Amino acid sequence: MYKGQKSIRGNIEDFLCPFTDMYITQGSKGFFSHQGIYANDVRGKVAGIRYPYYAPCTSKCIKVYKESGQVMWQSINKVRFANGRIDYATFMTAHDDSMDATIGQIVEQGNQLGNMGKKGNATGVHCHIQVSQSKDTTWQKNKYGNYQFNNEYDLDDCYFVDYTNILYGMGGNWKTTGKVPVIEISGNNALDQIIYPGSKVMFDGIFHVDIIKRGTNLFGNFKLTGVDYSTYYNERAASYHWIPLADFTEVDRYGSTINQDDIVYGGESYVINNHIYEVREIDLKTNSAKLVINNREVWIFSAFLKEV
Numbered sequence: 001m002y003k004g005q006k007s008i009r010g011n012i013e014d015f016l017c018p019f020t021d022m023y024i025t026q027g028s029k030g031f032f033s034h035q036g037i038y039a040n041d042v043r044g045k046v047a048g049i050r051y052p053y054y055a056p057c058t059s060k061c062i063k064v065y066k067e068s069g070q071v072m073w074q075s076i077n078k079v080r081f082a083n084g085r086i087d088y089a090t091f092m093t094a095h096d097d098s099m100d101a102t103i104g105q106i107v108e109q110g111n112q113l114g115n116m117g118k119k120g121n122a123t124g125v126h127c128h129i130q131v132s133q134s135k136d137t138t139w140q141k142n143k144y145g146n147y148q149f150n151n152e153y154d155l156d157d158c159y160f161v162d163y164t165n166i167l168y169g170m171g172g173n174w175k176t177t178g179k180v181p182v183i184e185i186s187g188n189n190a191l192d193q194i195i196y197p198g199s200k201v202m203f204d205g206i207f208h209v210d211i212i213k214r215g216t217n218l219f220g221n222f223k224l225t226g227v228d229y230s231t232y233y234n235e236r237a238a239s240y241h242w243i244p245l246a247d248f249t250e251v252d253r254y255g256s257t258i259n260q261d262d263i264v265y266g267g268e269s270y271v272i273n274n275h276i277y278e279v280r281e282i283d284l285k286t287n288s289a290k291l292v293i294n295n296r297e298v299w300i301f302s303a304f305l306k307e308v
């Protein structure tokens with residue numbers, strides 16, 4: 001990817017390769033520090049240069065390991081991976097010498113995430129990256145003494161290489177977004193969960209309150225409904241695109257309820273929803289599910305629901 005690149009289809013971010021130039025110096029399941037793990041060591045065009053790399057999706061810093069130069073990141077919402085799966089991304093980057101990432105920090109897709117470096121056990125300047133297609137942050141040693149996630153995938157199954165210059169790809173089956181069209185939710189086993197009428201679901205993620213409909217206790221959310229601001233604002237949004245606030249709880253943008261007064265402002269506040277709903281209908285064209293929230297029918301993109 002290049003600096004500032006974004007890739008969003010069907011309201012879901014594509015998980016992008018964080019490197020502008022990619023020269024792999026150690027591949028997955030290598031003989032050295034990658035034994036038994038899906039990880040890549042990547043350097044840039046010229047060896048020894050601390051090239052920047054960018055956020056493959058909008059990511060939040062979960063953990064930092066100062067001594068070893070590692071940072072654990074997680075996507076704010078579900079993303080689309082190069083193998084077609086839609087799920088959360090939890091990933092580790094390592095060796096950034098500056099180590100200025102802080103827990104809770106959110107980096108928008110395309111903004112700089114760090115620099116290649118030598119911090120920790122690195123033999124040359126590079127970025128070590130390991131990706132889990134899951135929300136699980138478990139990080140444990142395998143039998144070879146290397147740390148891994150529970151749901152790691154090889155990197156060519158994780159990131160799209162649009163605008164990445166592959167100098168040495170180690171024979172990986174690298175894919176661009178054009179190879180993975182946006183697919184429908186029903187009957188496609190590439191997706192982690194298949195939602196049908198009758199399925200029980202919960203909202204999955206932290207959602208921004210984009211606009212408030214005054215006096216009605218309803219709000220608009222572009223991500224959940226696909227309706228843009230001006231359509232909401234000018235009241236051209238159909239009634240089933242306005243979402244009742246009733247079952248939502250105000251949180252900060254990291255998902256914490258501490259110090260929240262439950263007074264929600266359009267364009268400012270964030271909310272979560274821990275209620276369980278039954279899917280009433282599915283719309284295949286838009287990948288949406290109809291829910292009844294506080295007696296109102298609302299269409300929500302299925303990607304932001306999880307089956308429970």
Ligand SMILES: [Zn+2]
Nearest residue numbers: 039040041128
């Ligand atoms: Zn490595």
